Every structure is written in structure tokens, then in C-alpha cells.
Amino acid sequence: MASPPRRRLIGLSTKMYFSLKRTHDYTSDLLAALKESIPADQLSQVDVFFIPDFIAIVPTAQQLQAANSAVWLGAQDAHWEDQGAFTGEVSPSVLREAGVRIVEVGHAERRRIFGEDDGITARKAAAAARNGMVPLVCVGEKTESDDAGIAVDEVRVQVDAVMAAVPDEAEVVLAYEPVWAIGASQPAGEKHILRVVQGLNALGSVRKRKGPTRVVYGGSAGPGLFDRLKTGVDGLFLGRFGHDVEQFIRTVKEVIVS
Numbered sequence: 452m453a454s455p456p457r458r459r460l461i462g463l464s465t466k467m468y469f470s471l472k473r474t475h476d477y478t479s480d481l482l483a484a485l486k487e488s489i490p491a492d493q494l495s496q497v498d499v500f501f502i503p504d505f506i507a508i509v510p511t512a513q514q515l516q517a518a519n520s521a522v523w524l525g526a527q528d529a530h531w532e533d534q535g536a537f538t539g540e541v542s543p544s545v546l547r548e549a550g551v552r553i554v555e556v557g558h559a560e561r562r563r564i565f566g567e568d569d570g571i572t573a574r575k576a577a578a579a580a581r582n583g584m585v586p587l588v589c590v591g592e593k594t595e596s597d598d599a600g601i602a603v604d605e606v607r608v609q610v611d612a613v614m615a616a617v618p619d620e621a622e623v624v625l626a627y628e629p630v631w632a633i634g635a636s637q638p639a640g641e642k643h644i645l646r647v648v649q650g651l652n653a654l655g656s657v658r659k660r661k662g663p664t665r666v667v668y669g670g671s672a673g674p675g676l677f678d679r680l681k682t683g684v685d686g687l688f689l690g691r692f693g694h695d696v697e698q699f700i701r702t703v704k705e706v707i708v709s
């Protein structure tokens with residue numbers, strides 16, 4: 452028997468691209484556009500998340516709260532401990548206190564530039580879940596190949612490490628982001644994405660979980676993509692191609708109606 456479709460999810464991370472003012476203006480424009488151009492009954496069918504940089508989290512939370520918005524506030528990372536002598540780090544419990552609902556862990560840039568491995572990513576995912584937030588776990592193969600099986604083998608190790616650390620009932624979102632498709636001119640091909648995501652959903656560590664697990668695609672995602680992924684992917688995670696509010700809204704609409 453086919454499983455029922457899962458609630459879709461779409462979001463954006465500003466990485467380190469925006470000034471404080473730009474994040475403020477983007478948030479205002481986004482909230483206005485969501486209200487004006489998407490009927491409330493349609494918008495309520497999807498989860499939308501927005502992940503600014505750490506400094507912008509508190510003012511963004513205030514903007515979302517003032518607008519009584521259902522948009523999920525996200526963080527781009529979190530430490531694995533809640534408090535202590537960890538100079539320069541950001542506590543997951545403080546993020547929760549600030550209104551964060553989803554925490555990105557294991558992004559390819561964290562892994563490549565900051566040396567974070569599967570063990571660290573797993574501890575961070577567990578810390579997010581422990582503090583009542585949803586870990587948004589980024590996984591993906593490093594090298595482009597036509598063979599989706601090779602990608603699934605590489606990604607399996609990343610996923611298994613996280614699933615072993617996160618409580619079985621906790622909600623998890625996996626962001627499948629092939630490393631070679633991040634910061635590129637176009638996303639990975641739809642056949643490849645669909646095959647890898649199918650392989651990911653079939654992993655024992657994913658299939659046997661009690662808690663909800665959704666899988667979104669990221670890596671040069673933007674308008675025009677989701678219609679080609681709708682049969683097998685639960686949503687999208689945007690970077691650069693969501694920097695323009697209109698483009699992001701167009702993509703949100705596509706995720707709702709496709």
C-alpha cells in the first residue's frame with residue numbers, strides 16, 4: 452500500500468550573504484508577500500522556514516511574532532552542549548529560547564571548511580532534538596556521478612550516524628544536498644535527485660523510525676524545479692535563488708500547488 456503524501460516543507464538559508472538591514476527588509480517583504488499573494492488556506496498546507504544568520508535571529512523572531520506568522524525560524528548551526536566553556540559557540544537551548552524551531556546541522560560548508568564530521572553532526576542533531584527543535588540534517592555526496600547507488604552509499608553513512616543519535620520519536624528533516632550542486636548554476640538532474648531520495652527513504656535507519664522524517668532537496672534550487680521532484684521529494688531548501696523575495700514566493704507556490 453502506498454504511504455500517504457507527507458506535508459511539504461520549503462525554506463531558505465541566507466548563509467552569510469545578508470547584512471542585518473537586508474535580513475530585516477527581506478523578512479518584512481517575505482511576510483507581506485506570503486500574506487498578500489498566497490491564500491491562507493493554501494499557505495497552511497505547507498511548512499515554510501527561514502534561516503538567517505545568528506545575529507539576526509532575535510530581531511527576526513520579533514518580526515515573525517509581531518506578524519503572528521507561522522513561518523518557522525531556523526538557525527544555521529548549534530553547539531552540541533546546552534551550556535558551558537565553549538567560547539564563540541551558540542547554545543541550542545538559547546536558540547530555543549529565542550524562538551528557533553529548526554536547526555541546520557552538517558551543512559557541506561560546515562563539513563568542508565570547519566572540519567565537522569558525521570560524529571559532530573550527529574551530536575548537534577541530537578542537541579537540537581533534545582531542546583525541542585527539528586534537526587535539518589544536510590547530507591550529500593561530494594562527487595558528481597551518474598550512479599545514484601554510489602551517492603546513496605556515501606549518504607547512508609551520514610544519515611545512519613544522525614539517526615543513531617537522535618531519539619526515535621523525534622522529528623527529523625533531511626536535506627539532500629549533493630555537494631557538487633551547491634553554489635552551482637543549476638540543480639542536480641531530477642532523475643538523480645529522485646533516485647537518491649528514494650534510496651535515502653529506503654535506508655533502514657530512516658524506514659524504521661517512529662518519528663516523522665521528511666526529505667527536502669537543496670543545491671541551486673529555485674523556481675521551476677519542484678514540479679519535477681514532486682513525486683518523491685517533500686520540499687526544497689533554497690540558498691541564492693531565494694534571495695529575491697519574488698523568486699522565493701514563486702517557489703513556495705510551486706511547492707504548494709504541484
Ligand SMILES: O=C[C@H](O)COP(=O)(O)O
Pocket residue numbers: 464628632633634635669670671672688689690691692
Ligand atoms: O543552504 C542551502 C544550500 O546549500 C543551497 O545553496 P545554493 O542554492 O545557493 O546552492
